[in-house]
Amino acid sequence: MFESIKILVLNYSYEPLQFCSAKRGIIMVLSGRAEGIESNGFVVRSPSMSYPLPAVIRVLNMVRRKRKKGIAFSKKNILRRDNFTCQYCGNSNNILTVDHVRPKSLGGKTNWTNVVVACKPCNLKKGSRILKETGMRLKKTPSKPDCLFFHFSIPSSPESHLQIWQKYLPTNYFSKSLAN
Ligand SMILES: [Zn+2]
Structure with missing residues (x-):
C-alpha cells in the first residue's frame, strides 16, 4: 500500500521542494542524496530488509530553484x-x-x-x-506573490503524514489545501 503514500521533500535549507513517491524518497535516502527527517511508524518491508518509511526527507545538496517567469495571473x-x-x-x-x-x-x-x-x-x-x-478597507495591500508553494498541492495522505507535513508548510496554505 505504501506506493500511494507521498513523501515531502525539503531542500537543504528546509524549504519545501515537492512531494515524491515513497519509493523515490527511499531511493534518495538509501543512495545518500537525502536524509530522513521524520517518520511516523510506517515500515517498508522487503525479503531482505525493513525500513522505516519517512514522511519527510531533506536533500543533502542545496537545490537551486530556477526562477521561472513567475506565477501565472489567474x-x-x-x-x-x-x-x-x-x-x-x-x-x-x-x-x-x-x-x-x-x-x-x-x-x-x-x-x-x-x-x-x-x-x-x-x-x-x-x-x-x-x-x-x-468606507471599506483592504485587509492587506495586494501584491504579486512569490510563494513557491503555488506549484504543488498537498496529496491526499494518512492523517499522521498530514500532521507532520503541517510543520514544514505554511499554515494557511495547508489548511486550504485540505479543505478543497
Ligand atoms: Zn466580504
Whole structure:
C-alpha cells in the first residue's frame, strides 16, 4: 500500500521542494542524496530488509530553484494568494469572487496589485466605486506573490503524514489545501 503514500521533500535549507513517491524518497535516502527527517511508524518491508518509511526527507545538496517567469495571473491563483478569504471583510464562507479594487470602468488594471478576493456581499456593496467612497478597507495591500508553494498541492495522505507535513508548510496554505 505504501506506493500511494507521498513523501515531502525539503531542500537543504528546509524549504519545501515537492512531494515524491515513497519509493523515490527511499531511493534518495538509501543512495545518500537525502536524509530522513521524520517518520511516523510506517515500515517498508522487503525479503531482505525493513525500513522505516519517512514522511519527510531533506536533500543533502542545496537545490537551486530556477526562477521561472513567475506565477501565472489567474483567478485561482488570486484565491490562493488571498487564502480564499474576502479581502474586505475577512469572510471565507461566503461565495467568493474576485474584485477590481479600482474598478475596470475607472481604468483599474487586471493585475496582481488591483485584483483581490471578495465575497459576493462585499462585491455588491462596493459596486463600481473606488474604495475611498465606500468606507471599506483592504485587509492587506495586494501584491504579486512569490510563494513557491503555488506549484504543488498537498496529496491526499494518512492523517499522521498530514500532521507532520503541517510543520514544514505554511499554515494557511495547508489548511486550504485540505479543505478543497
Ligand atoms: Zn466580504
